[in-house]
Amino acid sequence: MSIQKLSDRKHLEQKLPSMPWFVQQFIDYKLPDLSPSTLLEYVRDYESFFGWLRAEGLSQAEGNADITLLDLETLHMDSVVGYRLHLTTRTEGTNSKITVSRKLSALRSLFHYLSQIAEDENFYPLLKRNIMAKVEIKRIHKPKDTAARLKGKILEEDELLEFVGYILEGYGRDVEGNKQAYYAFQLNRERDACIAGLILNSGLRVSEIVNMNMDDLDLNNKLLYVFRKGHNDETFKTPVYFREQAKDDLQLYLSLRQSRYKTPKKEKALFVTKPNGSQEGKRMTKRAIQAMIIKYAKRFGKPYLTVHKLRHSFATDYYLQNDIYKTKEQLGHASTETTEVYAHLTDKTMSEAIERRFES
Incomplete structure (x- = not known):
């Protein structure tokens, strides 16, 4: 494993305990296919999103690890729009279009896994409603523009x-x-x-x-x-x-x-x-x-x-x-x-x- 991958794997392991159990399950599912560097970026994106949910009162969780599936299941479209606005218009650390697209893609991957792949003990999807499936992520990197x-x-x-x-x-x-x-x-x-x-x-x-x-x-x-x-x-x-x-x-x-x-x-x-x-x-x-x-x-x-x-x-x-x-x-x-x-x-x-x- 490369020096960078070893470092990112270590940071990933340090961050995972602060994530909800279903995010930890998602990361374990993706680990054979994606590099530790990519998964570490996913977790950082989820930290940002969960922190925003709690700050906006969209979750009563005291910490990110306490975010529930119901919190995600009951999100309205205007909440997702609000988060996109937060990423693009906040006064500090404003994100580029490419970064916003990447952060939303990370959320779509998580929501897709929870609603289409992961199951509970009765074989039902962990997430009954996937709000992120409605979010269109426009392609930013066009070869001609680059x-x-x-x-x-x-x-x-x-x-x-x-x-x-x-x-x-x-x-x-x-x-x-x-x-x-x-x-x-x-x-x-x-x-x-x-x-x-x-x-x-x-x-x-x-x-x-x-x-x-x-x-x-x-x-x-x-x-x-x-x-x-x-x-x-x-x-x-x-x-x-x-x-x-x-x-x-x-x-x-x-x-x-x-x-x-x-x-x-x-x-x-x-x-x-x-x-x-x-x-x-x-x-x-x-x-x-x-x-x-x-x-x-x-x-x-x-x-x-x-x-x-x-x-x-x-x-x-x-x-x-x-x-x-x-x-x-x-x-x-x-x-x-x-x-x-x-x-x-x-x-x-x-x-x-x-x-x-x-x-x-």
Whole structure:
């Protein structure tokens, strides 16, 4: 199991006792099919909803664990509308449309389970009336819209190589007047260029980069073995290929990993850091990698660039040379619907190619 999944499983187990018994039963039912990370988000969404029910006087329960099935069964449609308004208009922590859609979907899953799957001792549904079945959840993520938001905000063509080169050399020239920044650059430039180059030559997610161990790397065959998002088989790691361009950066970083970061033999992480005041290297965090890419992106003149946009950059470049099915597999998408984003992103390039063919 990945580091993140282990952490989320622990938090999930800590939170479940504060949930009603029927939510605990639902989580147990979903556990074989969904990751601990997804289920933890479900429980957080239920915490929010149950807290709102009690605050609005729609339940007399003293705590979330005391919420009853009758509380859910007797909800009116205007209560659901009120909760949606609460999520979108509250003064603190207002949610985006995507977040609201996700929270309502989590509730629909729970209500569906209670009304269609779970049974009492007499074989009747636990929930006799499902108010959430009436709630229409509009699809927010349309590939064409996502592509429109990404256009001009990813690396294209030669920029993929240029960005890695900038991390390795250019950034140092830009900050050489700042002793602290220059020292950090000299310490980490090979590692940072390696991470950026690996994402730009494989399309890995930041979580996959963070969770990777030394024995997950097969340098000779240009292969990495990773726990893919959404794959709940905790015994299987998916093989993911990377391009030749990333191989040299990996070899250089590996030659420095132990000596530069004083990495102990017990540390299995592929990418490590040596925090200030620490005597030895340890696994990098997701937040550290995200902050690192943003730091270089700003100096590179692409302030909107993030780790995930590096993944989008690879995917767009890869899709131009391969079909949608190969791109789906390389990125670890659950369906080609998600991969359609790159078809829309490459529309301009494809149209230019048609014109060139016509002109010739």
